[in-house]
Structures are given as structure tokens and as C-alpha cells.
Amino acid sequence: MTAQRSALPRRSAPPHRSVPPRGLGDSRLLPYLLILPSLAFYVAFVIVPIIMTLSLSMFRWDGLTQPVFVELANFRKVLGDPNARGTFLTALWFVGLQGILPVLMGLLLTVAMTRTRIRGMSFFRLVFFIPYTLALAVVAIAWRWLLALDGSVNQVVGSVLGDDARNAWLGDFFWAMPSLGVMGAWVNFGFVLVLLLAGAQRIPRDLYDQARVDGAGAWREFVSVTLPGLRYELAVALTMTVIFALRMFDLPLMTTRGGPGYATTTPSLSMYWSVFLNGEVGIGSAFAVLLTIVILIAVAAINRVFRESR
Amino acid sequence: MVSRRDQVVSYAILFLFTVFTAWPLLSTTLVAFNPPDATVHGLAIPTQPSLDSFIAAWTDPDAGIGRSLRNSFILAVTVVSVSVVLSILTGFAFGTMRFRGSRALYLLFLVGLVVPYEATIIPLYYEFRALKLIDTYWAMILPDIGGSLAFGTFWMTSFFRGFPRELLDAARADGASSWQTLWRVIVPTAGAATFALATILFIWTWNNLLLAIVMIPNPELQMAPAALNYFVGRQFGLNYQVTSAAAILVALPVLVVYYVLQRRYGTDVLSGSIKG
Numbered sequence: 001m002t003a004q005r006s007a008l009p010r011r012s013a014p015p016h017r018s019v020p021p022r023g024l025g026d027s028r029l030l031p032y033l034l035i036l037p038s039l040a041f042y043v044a045f046v047i048v049p050i051i052m053t054l055s056l057s058m059f060r061w062d063g064l065t066q067p068v069f070v071e072l073a074n075f076r077k078v079l080g081d082p083n084a085r086g087t088f089l090t091a092l093w094f095v096g097l098q099g100i101l102p103v104l105m106g107l108l109l110t111v112a113m114t115r116t117r118i119r120g121m122s123f124f125r126l127v128f129f130i131p132y133t134l135a136l137a138v139v140a141i142a143w144r145w146l147l148a149l150d151g152s153v154n155q156v157v158g159s160v161l162g163d164d165a166r167n168a169w170l171g172d173f174f175w176a177m178p179s180l181g182v183m184g185a186w187v188n189f190g191f192v193l194v195l196l197l198a199g200a201q202r203i204p205r206d207l208y209d210q211a212r213v214d215g216a217g218a219w220r221e222f223v224s225v226t227l228p229g230l231r232y233e234l235a236v237a238l239t240m241t242v243i244f245a246l247r248m249f250d251l252p253l254m255t256t257r258g259g260p261g262y263a264t265t266t267p268s269l270s271m272y273w274s275v276f277l278n279g280e281v282g283i284g285s286a287f288a289v290l291l292t293i294v295i296l297i298a299v300a301a302i303n304r305v306f307r308e309s310r
Numbered sequence: 311m312v313s314r315r316d317q318v319v320s321y322a323i324l325f326l327f328t329v330f331t332a333w334p335l336l337s338t339t340l341v342a343f344n345p346p347d348a349t350v351h352g353l354a355i356p357t358q359p360s361l362d363s364f365i366a367a368w369t370d371p372d373a374g375i376g377r378s379l380r381n382s383f384i385l386a387v388t389v390v391s392v393s394v395v396l397s398i399l400t401g402f403a404f405g406t407m408r409f410r411g412s413r414a415l416y417l418l419f420l421v422g423l424v425v426p427y428e429a430t431i432i433p434l435y436y437e438f439r440a441l442k443l444i445d446t447y448w449a450m451i452l453p454d455i456g457g458s459l460a461f462g463t464f465w466m467t468s469f470f471r472g473f474p475r476e477l478l479d480a481a482r483a484d485g486a487s488s489w490q491t492l493w494r495v496i497v498p499t500a501g502a503a504t505f506a507l508a509t510i511l512f513i514w515t516w517n518n519l520l521l522a523i524v525m526i527p528n529p530e531l532q533m534a535p536a537a538l539n540y541f542v543g544r545q546f547g548l549n550y551q552v553t554s555a556a557a558i559l560v561a562l563p564v565l566v567v568y569y570v571l572q573r574r575y576g577t578d579v580l581s582g583s584i585k586g
Contacts, residue, residue, distance in 0.1 A: 045456025
């Protein structure tokens with residue numbers, strides 16, 4: 001991960017220098033031989049395709065006939081079309097709801113679970129982590145039913161606010177986006193919690209004792225001890241959830257089909273439809289390139305913020 | 311001093327989140343035990359619990375979940391075993407050896423941690439199509455292994471960096487080669503780390519929908535999440551009993567793997583290697 005601390009101590013030279021290398025097992029080539037098979041897979045199926053996507057984004061191609069080089073026309077088309085541009089705004093909403101919100105939820109739970117002795121700690125961790133293990137296709141089906149007109153959310157809403165308040169949440173121009181946001185938060189918060197709890201165990205107890213001696217209340221203790229202590233875990237958690245949110249594909253594909261209108265169409269969905277429905281490989285590749293750039297910027301920004309607040 | 315009030319607040323928060331987590335799971339489970347032709351409403355607590363919806367999902371001739379589960383098993387087991395072995399090799403090299411170019415090569419692998427499948431899938435599709443490998447397991451196995459190796463390398467390198475140096479030196483002093491050291495000294499003690507890696511890769515491989523619907527469009531061969539998408543999109547879109555039953559069947563294997571992992575090693579192993 002880019003969040004990897006760069007200041008790893010350089011390992012000192014192994015002490016048994018006098019022992020001569022033995023046969024092939026210890027040749028200087030060994031590390032390269034160990035890496036070679038992985039590198040071959042990785043280069044062939046990750047690195048080379050990235051470069052090819054970059055190149056495809058500068059062609060007009062339907063997947064069959066001769067590709068035509070069009071320079072940056074695909075990017076101009078994507079960025080010039082309000083609906084296409086809008087997918088990136090949608091992605092930004094998801095960053096808030098599926099990326100940042102679950103981190104805040106995880107923080108709240110971490111504080112709740114570390115401030116006092118909790119009985120059944122491992123039970124709660126087991127339960128909260130379950131949504132993260134489920135395929136998003138499974139999550140989509142679960143929430144489609146939960147939010148359906150006859151589903152149990154409307155049952156509760158109907159009995160509390162009256163039948164007029166019932167809603168087809170996923171088909172509603174306003175509510176479709178927040179509904180998908182809550183689904184993403186539901187998936188991610190337990191994952192964040194597991195990361196943060198592991199980090200919280202490494203915060204020295206005496207920092208808390210010291211804060212209490214100094215008369216710090218719950219809030220001051222949180223700001224001056226817990227938050228700084230979890231900085232690294234927060235960076236990792238946020239990196240993972242923000243990438244999750246920016247790539248959002250499965251949930252809208254299976255619940256809203258990007259609608260109503262374009263309300264929940266994400267860059268990934270647009271990419272998929274451009275290429276595999278409309279045969280616009282260049283446009284789809286431009287979406288892929290732009291999305292990757294946004295992700296790289298977001299990851300760099302997150303790690304910058306958390307490194308500087310050190 | 312932690313007050314009584316703090317404790318009550320903590321339990322209240324935990325209770326709310328437990329309800330939040332359990333509600334969708336419970337409503338999905340309850341509805342699935344209704345027969346396919348029932349009219350369902352609200353929590354849909356079945357009056358006469360029936361397995362008919364599961365049977366319908368399992369045997370549906372066009373998108374049988376049973377068949378897709380078998381496909382997903384073949385995929386996940388192949389991808390996970392190859393990726394874990396290869397990751398142990400790269401982790402061993404990056405984590406315990408010093409060699410020219412190691413830093414640059416390691417960074418190259420780390421790039422894969424943040425690059426999404428979206429950045430690679432379009433050319434992958436056309437390359438595999440040119441090789442006539444679309445609608446074969448290879449179209450998923452190969453890209454999935456490639457995509458797993460970034461995280462696997464990162465994970466196993468972290469493990470090897472934390473491995474006690476003295477043990478390595480002792481093995482060396484006893485005349486073991488690096489290769490022997492790896493398989494006789496290190497791998498036997500790497501149980502938790504490799505098991506956790508295998509679990510994570512299993513979950514990711516099992517759950518990958520984008521790759522599944524692009525690379526294997528043929529319903530006969532499709533993977534489990536793609537079969538779910540097929541269910542929702544084409545036939546059973548509004549039959550919540552059958553779609554929910556199908557979703558449960560797809561979720562169960564992953565839940566079992568997760569449960570076994572966490573019984574043996576605790577949930578903490580999943581966060582073990584990011585301690586930085």
C-alpha cells in the first residue's frame with residue numbers, strides 16, 4: 001500500500017558472511033527466480049493491459065473494424081457531456097456516503113468498544129464484519145427486497161409515518177443515491193472497525209491515563225489520544241473505502257441500473273455500457289483512464305493528509 | 311474513571327449497529343423460506359417454511375445456481391492456490407533478501423493495490439477474444455491471479471519482514487539453503503498469515519462481478535455472482551423469494567470460509583499485516 005511506511009529500518013547485513021553460498025539454492029539469481037513467475041502474471045494481466053487501455057482511449061473503435069486514432073477526442077466527449085461528467089459527481093457522492101461515512105461509523109464503534117469493557121466483544125466483531133464478506137451481488141439482492149415497496153423498511157415507515165410516506169426508495173430521484181450510499185456504508189463499516197480496533201490495541205494505555213490525569217473529557221481524550229494513535233489505520237481504511245466508492249459498479253447495476261435517469265450512474269457503469277453495449281471502446285477506455293486518475297489522486301491525497309498531520 | 315453512563319451509551323450504540331447489520335440479513339433469510347408463488351410483505355415471516363425457493367434457484371435451467379457454484383469453486387480454488395504459492399515466493403524474496411532493483415520491483419507490485427479492474431478489463435476482453443478464450447475458465451483464472459498478486463506480494467512481504475531474523479540465521483548456520491529454509495522453517499510457521507491471505511483472496515475472487523459478466527457471458531459457464539445478476543435482470547427480478555434464496559446459496563460458502571478462519575485465528579489476522 002502506498003501508506004506503507006517508508007522509514008522501514010534498513011536491515012543490517014546478515015552476520016554469517018563467512019558461510020559460503022551453497023549451490024543453486026543460494027545463487028545471486030535466487031530472488032529474481034522467486035519473483036519471476038509472479039512478475040510474468042502481473043505484467044501480462046495488469047501492467048500491459050493498463051498501457052493498452054491508455055492507448056485504446058485515444059482511438060475510435062467499435063471492437064470489430066479498423067481503429068481510428070482520434071487523439072484526445074474521447075476525453076473531450078466524456079468531459080463535455082453533462083451526463084458523462086455527472087457520473088464523476090455521482091462517484092463523489094459515493095465517496096462521502098460509502099467512503100467517509102463508514103469510517104466515521106467505525107470510529108464511533110471503536111470508541112464505544114474501547115472506552116469501556118464490552119462483554120461479547122468477539123461476537124460483535126464477527127457480526128459487524130459479515131457484510132464485508134458478502135458479494136456485492138448478494139448485498140444488492142438483500143437490499144432490493146429490504147427497500148422494495150412491499151419490503152420491511154416501508155412496513156416500518158408506513159406504520160410510523162403513515163402509508164403516504166412509503167416509497168419505492170431505489171426508484172426515487174432523490175432517494176436512490178442515499179439508499180445506495182447506505183448499502184455501501186453497511187458493507188464497509190465492519191471492515192473499518194476491525195482495522196481500527198487492531199490499531200487501538202496498540203495505543204499505549206498510559207497515554208489515556210495521562211489524559212485523564214490532565215482532566216481531559218471524553219472528547220479531548222478522543223482528539224488528542226485516540227485519533228492520532230489511529231492515524232495509520234485510518235489512512236488504510238479510508239484508502240480502501242474510497243477506492244470501493246469510486247469503483248462502485250455492482251450495487252447500482254443490480255438495483256437501479258444507474259437510474260432513475262442518470263441519478264446513480266457511475267463511471268464504471270458508463271465504461272461497461274459504452275464498451276459492451278454501445279461498442280464504443282474508445283469512450284469506455286476514456287472512462288477507465290479518468291477513473292483510474294481520480295483514484296490515484298484520491299489515494300495520494302488521503303496519504304498526504306494523514307502523513308502531514310503526524 | 312469510566313462512568314456507568316458511558317457503559318450504557320456504548321451498549322446502546324452497539325445495539326443499534328447490531329440491528330442495522332442484522333436487519334437486511336434477517337429480511338433476506340425470512341423471505342427466502344417462502345414458496346416461490348407466495349405473496350410476500352414486510353418481514354415476510356413464512357407461515358409454512360418451505361425450501362421450494364431454494365430448489366427453484368438451484369435447479370433453474372437457464373441460470374442454475376448449483377452449476378454456477380461449481381464454476382465458482384473451480385475458479386476460486388485454482389486462483390487462490392496458485393496466487394498463495396506465488397505470493398509466498400515473492401514475499402520471501404522481497405521480505406528477506408537484498409538485491410539490485412528490489413525496491414523498484416516492489417513498488418511496481420504495489421501499484422496493483424490501487425489500480426482498479428476497470429483499468430485493465432477492456433483490453434483483457436479483446437485479447438482473450440482474439441485468443442478465442444472468452445467463455446472459458448482461463449478468461450477469469452489468469453486475470454484473477456494477476457490481480458491477486460499485488461495484494462499477495464504486499465501481504466507476504468509484510469509477514470516475512472516481521473519474521474524473526476534469528477531463526478533465519480540459525481537455519482543458515484545449520485547449513486540450510488534459502489530454498490530449504492523457506493519450506494522447512496518459514497512456511498510451517500506461516501499458517502495464520504497464509505490462511506488469512508487465502509481467505510481474503512477467496513472472498514475477492516468469489517465476489518468479483520465485473521470480470522465475471524465480461525469474460526464469461528455464456529449462462530452455462532457463468533460464475534455465481536454473474537448468475538445472481540442474471541436472475542435479477544432477466545427472470546426473477548420481482549420474485550424476491552427466489553432471488554433471496556439464490557443470494558443465500560452464493561453467500562454461504564464465503565460465510566463458512568470466513569467463520570472457519572475467524573474460529574481458528576480470530577478476526578484480527580485480517581488486519582495483522584498492515585501494522586506498518
